Amino acid sequence: MNSDLVLHGISKQFAGHRAVDQLDLTVPSGSFFALLGPSGCGKTTTLRMIAGLEQPTAGSIRLGEQEISGLRPYKRPVNTVFQNYALFPHLDIFENVAFGLKRRGVKDFKSKVDDMLGLVELGGYGKRRPSQLSGGQQQRVALARALINRPQVLLLDEPLGALDLKLRRQMQLELKRIQTEVGITFVHVTHDQEEAMTMADTIAVMNAGVIEQLGTPAELYDLPATTFVANFLGQSNLIRAAIIGQAEENLIVDVHGRKVTVPLPRCRVTEGEVWMGIRPEKVFLAQAGTEQSNGSNQLRGATVTDVSYVGVSTQYLAKLPWGQELTVFEQNTGARGTLEVGASVDLHWLPEHTFVLDAEQDALAGVEDLDSGGAG
Numbered sequence: 001m002n003s004d005l006v007l008h009g010i011s012k013q014f015a016g017h018r019a020v021d022q023l024d025l026t027v028p029s030g031s032f033f034a035l036l037g038p039s040g041c042g043k044t045t046t047l048r049m050i051a052g053l054e055q056p057t058a059g060s061i062r063l064g065e066q067e068i069s070g071l072r073p074y075k076r077p078v079n080t081v082f083q084n085y086a087l088f089p090h091l092d093i094f095e096n097v098a099f100g101l102k103r104r105g106v107k108d109f110k111s112k113v114d115d116m117l118g119l120v121e122l123g124g125y126g127k128r129r130p131s132q133l134s135g136g137q138q139q140r141v142a143l144a145r146a147l148i149n150r151p152q153v154l155l156l157d158e159p160l161g162a163l164d165l166k167l168r169r170q171m172q173l174e175l176k177r178i179q180t181e182v183g184i185t186f187v188h189v190t191h192d193q194e195e196a197m198t199m200a201d202t203i204a205v206m207n208a209g210v211i212e213q214l215g216t217p218a219e220l221y222d223l224p225a226t227t228f229v230a231n232f233l234g235q236s237n238l239i240r241a242a243i244i245g246q247a248e249e250n251l252i253v254d255v256h257g258r259k260v261t262v263p264l265p266r267c268r269v270t271e272g273e274v275w276m277g278i279r280p281e282k283v284f285l286a287q288a289g290t291e292q293s294n295g296s297n298q299l300r301g302a303t304v305t306d307v308s309y310v311g312v313s314t315q316y317l318a319k320l321p322w323g324q325e326l327t328v329f330e331q332n333t334g335a336r337g338t339l340e341v342g343a344s345v346d347l348h349w350l351p352e353h354t355f356v357l358d359a360e361q362d363a364l365a366g367v368e369d370l371d372s373g374g375a376g
Contacts, residue, residue: 003029003064003152005050005185010059012045019045021209023059027153027202032179032186034196037206038232038366043189046206047155050187051080063152079146080155083162085138087130093117093141094126100149116144119178136167140174147182156188160195172198193233197221205229207366221279225268227357230277231366237283237326238363241276243269243356250351256322260297262354273359281329282353285316288344296348302326304343314338318345 005027012020020042027033035043048054050061052073061069068076087096094113101109117123120140130138139159146154159175160168176199179186190196196203197217205212205220205228213225224230227238241260245252250261253276260276267274284291288300299320306317309332316328316339326347330336339345 003185005029005153005187006062007046007050008060008062010046010049010061011057012042012049012054013057018209020049020056023209023211025204025211025214027185027187029064029152029185030183031201032176032188032199034188034190034200034203035206036190036193036196036203036232038191041206042209043191043206044157047080047157047187047189050153051078051155052076053080077152078155079149079151079153080157081139081142081146081159083158083160085130085142087138087141087145089130091129092126093122093128093130093133096130096141097144097148099145104149112148116148119147119181120144121174134167135163136171139163139171143175143178147178147184151184153185153187156186158190159188160190160192168195169198175199197233205232207232223266223355224277224357226365227275227361227363228366230355230357231364235280235327236277237280238275238277238357239320239324239326240359240363241274241356243267243271243274251356253356255299256320258299260299260354261351262356263352266352266354267356269356269358275357275359275361275363277355277357278326278349278353280315280327281313281331282349283326283328284348285318285328285330285339285345286348287339288346291346291348293348296350297354298349299347302345302347304339304341304345307338307341309338318347320347 007023007025010020010023035046037043045054049056052071056069060067063077097116098109098113101112117126120143122137122140160171163171172195203217203220204214207228213220213229220229221233230236239255241253241255243251244254249264251264251267253260253262255276301321302318304316305319305325308315313329313331317325318328319325
């Protein structure tokens with residue numbers, strides 16, 4: 001039976017401001033799906049409309065064959081886990097998890113609660129109160145309480161936002177494991193790119209109430225559709241360029257008088273002014289004149305302006321002859337020596353690591369949003 005979650009033409013207006021704009025979205029049944037975007041992009045509003053906590057201004061929400069837009073929140077086969085856990089402080093952990101089952105009149109709840117506490121690795125914690133648990137443990141209890149009702153969809157609203165970095169990374173893997181084990185559709189809202197990429201099968205990148213791009217983490221990272229996605233997911237070097245011709249399956253791109261090639265499927269536009277993009281870790285730096293091109297793209301005559309050692313990699317800034325600085329990440333494998341500030345270098349990278357975007361888009365879209373947290 002098809003139980004995909006389908007949003008069709010969903011919009012939400014708040015006092016003249018359109019938070020979500022004509023959204024069409026299908027979340028496959030049993031998948032781990034992330035809504036990713038900066039603060040204020042509409043992702044939390046979308047989640048709240050699925051939960052029934054907000055009513056759409058327009059559009060419909062279906063779960064399988066059932067239209068759920070008009071249903072009250074408690075009538076919908078969905079449950080929500082919030083950032084603040086919302087546990088009952090006066091009940092022990094067992095009673096917190098059992099709450100939903102007991103309210104529905106389920107008699108044989110003890111084994112179900114024990115199984116669920118086992119799933120979230122809190123088997124021996126049933127008699128403790130929420131105040132006796134760490135933040136990560138409380139989050140697991142909130143998860144168990146939501147999952148025990150066997151919702152068709154579990155909604156997660158920035159669920160790891162209150163945890164410290166190390167615990168958050170641990171919980172990302174835990175959530176992924178739990179979702180795989182229970183097989184329930186998870187829809188996860190976050191502004192944290194790493195969190196979305198670690199856990200989700202599919203990510204919808206949202207910006208200003210619309211979806212900029214939808215795909216697997218690898219698709220979004222390797223071949224961004226817009227400058228916003230290129231900048232919001234990781235870092236990108238975007239260089240002004242112009243398409244000047246085609247050779248077999250490649251486009252020839254002029255970059256400030258130098259020619260580079262880009263495979264056609266990696267070009268979002270095929271003529272005129274463009275942004276040529278390349279991820280920092282895909283660029284190879286070499287002392288000027290020491291490396292042959294061997295089919296790779298190259299920009300010669302750059303100067304190293306900054307060197308930062310960050311453990312796993314060294315991060316360089318390399319200034320090109322026209323004044324633009326590119327970021328380059330090099331893994332610290334020990335195979336090559338570190339370059340010094342002031343060194344003359346050439347930049348090499350493979351054509352298949354290049355992408356081309358429409359020059360009409362803002363090269364800084366998504367950059368200033370990276371550090372903004374909070375709901376959206």
